[in-house]
Amino acid sequence: MPFNFLGTMRQCQWKAFRDWTLNERRSVGARIRVIKADLTRIGYITVFYERRNETVITETGAEQEVSNVTEVRRAFKVSEGSSLEKLVQAYIAAGGNPMAISLWLQPDEIEFTTDDDPVESDKDNHNEQVTNVGFVSTPFDQPSGGAFAPGSTTGYGPGGPPVRPNNRRDVYKQVGRYFDQGDASGKVAVRLDHARRWVKQELTELTIMEGRIMKLMDLREQLTQERDILLVQSIGGSVPDLSLPPNEDRFPRNLHLTRIVTEMDRTFYELNSDGEPDFNTVNLGTADKPSGISFYDTLLPNVPGTDPFC
Numbered sequence: 001m002p003f004n005f006l007g008t009m010r011q012c013q014w015k016a017f018r019d020w021t022l023n024e025r026r027s028v029g030a031r032i033r034v035i036k037a038d039l040t041r042i043g044y045i046t047v048f049y050e051r052r053n054e055t056v057i058t059e060t061g062a063e064q065e066v067s068n069v070t071e072v073r074r075a076f077k078v079s080e081g082s083s084l085e086k087l088v089q090a091y092i093a094a095g096g097n098p099m100a101i102s103l104w105l106q107p108d109e110i111e112f113t114t115d116d117d118p119v120e121s122d123k124d125n126h127n128e129q130v131t132n133v134g135f136v137s138t139p140f141d142q143p144s145g146g147a148f149a150p151g152s153t154t155g156y157g158p159g160g161p162p163v164r165p166n167n168r169r170d171v172y173k174q175v176g177r178y179f180d181q182g183d184a185s186g187k188v189a190v191r192l193d194h195a196r197r198w199v200k201q202e203l204t205e206l207t208i209m210e211g212r213i214m215k216l217m218d219l220r221e222q223l224t225q226e227r228d229i230l231l232v233q234s235i236g237g238s239v240p241d242l243s244l245p246p247n248e249d250r251f252p253r254n255l256h257l258t259r260i261v262t263e264m265d266r267t268f269y270e271l272n273s274d275g276e277p278d279f280n281t282v283n284l285g286t287a288d289k290p291s292g293i294s295f296y297d298t299l300l301p302n303v304p305g306t307d308p309f310c
Helices: 012-041 085-093 171-175 186-197 200-235 255-268
Strands: 045-057 063-077 269-271 276-284
Touching: 012 085, 012 200, 012 255, 063 085, 085 200, 186 200, 186 269, 255 269, 255 276
Parallel strands: none
Antiparallel strands: 045 063, 269 276
């Protein structure tokens, strides 16, 4: 595996990785164009959910009516001409129900119901209390805000109750108690198993198509994160095709490639009169004045007798 080191390395290893990584930035423009083309080819699945007004209890104990998104699907849309559209069409033609595959939650896809971004709006109430279905001024557009999580385990004896997801599809929530599902469903399961055996091949084909649809959606999410987060955090602002947003809380500067290279260079090498690293002089430090790699047991010079090119 190339450059298979993290905290332990020789000077020559760092120099090789440094030069290769910085050189890779030349291909970022083409890489972003390929990602955009792949995202267009893959397409996108959007699910529209039913909204209902619910009365919730705020932190102060008062009742408040809010608009809540349920898990009831009302519409299903796929990008026209995309790979996902073709797969979903084939899935439906084979008798599959695309609504039953997944909720297709996208927590990073937020649509504001106001004209302004709440962060920029002078009407935004920064002290607004959050309810169990979100904020009143900016209600969720997806069930549970697009993210499901394990429920609380408090108040149910030692260790609490079994951890359950917070979505309403959970069978134990629908029944109202925890039980041994295997024992309870045994008689029904035997009969349903025989009912399924004669269409085992057809079910397998549906399962394969369903898996391909989910993998494409997962790939789309990975490509989107690579374009909007990974590349921006690592090299944003240091290449012409990608700017670095000003928000240092979201994209910390100390994790940017240029900052990492600068700090590692100053650790490994002595600085010349211009304040730039001298790649021919390793910063070993001295017993009286330790500096550079002498502070790190796992950062090593080129040990005599070792090959500096491997």
